[in-house]
Amino acid sequence: MRLYLIGMPGAGKTTLGRGLAVAYEVPFVDLDEEIVRHEGRSIPDIFAAEGEAYFRMREAAVLREVLAQHPKLVLATGGGTPCFHDNVEVLLETGITLYLDVPVAKLAGRVQAAAKTRPLLAALPDTDTLEAHLNETLHFRKQFYDRAPLRCQASACTVGAVRQLLARYEASA
């Protein structure tokens, strides 16, 4: 089992990924946490000190390292992971990718509380501005997210529903 979760910030990749790894009894890796471990500093600190281009370079490198180390895993990517450095090709070629398709209004509600730990969103003051920003981001990222062979809509992004989806997918493969 090599299952990769992709989708916007707040989609629930980290939360659902943990649950799926328990259910499938495989290691769970959160790519952001791995980057933090390698760098010895937080994601906001990396963005502030080095900028986004550096973060994307490290993200691409750590992604490849993690995949080389784990024949089986559930991987929660960061929201931007599939959109840079041909990462989406690596994901599609090495495992099953699942897009957590969650409406922007829902994303906004979830990330607002945690905005401080999400550097790309931290500077945004109110809900309308946040939703506009998320819509703009999604508009660019959708072309990458849409390449995932599997997708779940918000209400179906549960461990049980994803297990059923995967069982059907693997039976038809």
Ligand SMILES: Nc1ncnc2c1ncn2[C@@H]1O[C@H](COP(=O)(O)OP(=O)(O)O)[C@@H](O)[C@H]1O
């Ligand atoms: N299915 C869900 N329903 C409601 N809230 C959720 C759900 N999944 C995640 N959350 C909450 O949304 C926030 C972002 O979740 P997280 O798993 O960190 O998303 P991501 O890794 O995709 O950015 C967290 O506060 C989390 O508790």
Ligand SMILES: O=C(O)C1=C[C@@H](OP(=O)(O)O)[C@@H](O)[C@H](O)C1
């Ligand atoms: O959308 C993005 O570009 C990012 C999302 C974050 O991960 P989550 O999607 O888990 O919040 C993290 O990788 C970084 O802050 C950049």
Ligand SMILES: [Mg+2]
């Ligand atoms: Mg996450």
